[in-house]
Amino acid sequence: GAVVSQHPSRVICKSGTSVKIECRSLDFQATTMFWYRQFPKQSLMLMATSNEGSKATYEQGVEKDKFLINHASLTLSTLTVTSAHPEDSSFYICSAPPRDTTNSPLHFGNGTRLTVT
Amino acid sequence: GESVGLHLPTLSVQEGDNSIINCAYSNSASDYFIWYKQESGKGPQFIIDIRSNMDKRQGQRVTVLLNKTVKHLSLQIAATQPGDSAVYFCAEPFGGKLIFGQGTELSVKP
Secondary structure: OOOEEEEOOEEEEOOOOOEEEEEEEOOOOOOEEEEEEEOOOOOEEEEEEEEOOOOOEEOOOOOOOOEEEEEEEOOEEEEEEOOOOHHHOEEEEEEEOOOOOOOOOOEEOOOEEEEEO | OOOOOOOOOEEEEEOOOOEEEEEEOOOOOOOEEEEEEEOOOOOOEEEEEEEOOOOEEEOOOEEEEEEOOOOEEEEEEOOOOHHHOEEEEEEEEEOOEEEEOOOEEEEEEO
């Protein structure tokens, strides 16, 4: 089945530094990928939609200059958390639809646990 | 609909019992629903889906029921096992995106 790989699984960084998270579709091409954030004991919140060959679209309240998204190819999207602060500590999860989202379920990566000290 | 900021409700069941997890949705035009299971520290894993032209769909030990009249979705797990302990989310596509419900944390007691 379709597999989405996310790297790293855990990262600890100092406040003020930037962290890059990679999301790869391993056996299918994804023109669209989605980035979610999840705080402890809460649901997944959609942050942005990554579009291959064009700019990402961000959900309301998500700072595009802080969360840089680059969909470099049909199999790779990256999320860079710039100038990270402790409040950015969270579980970041990417996903990709093998086909149109409305007709098939998204496949998710295993998430990245970001801790900002 | 989206449930950011709300803490997960919990459901505790005895091993071997059946579990029922509920989900309400708000968009009456929604025509596709998905249930995901999320184990601690992992991404969501697809369990089962259902389209609005169906009221019920069965998988292996899981059944999803859809009541469009009251906009309610439920996931039934038969003979719940310790490995079923996880957080369960319903999700629906909306505007080309997948929006997650609040989720329910299922705890299975041995």
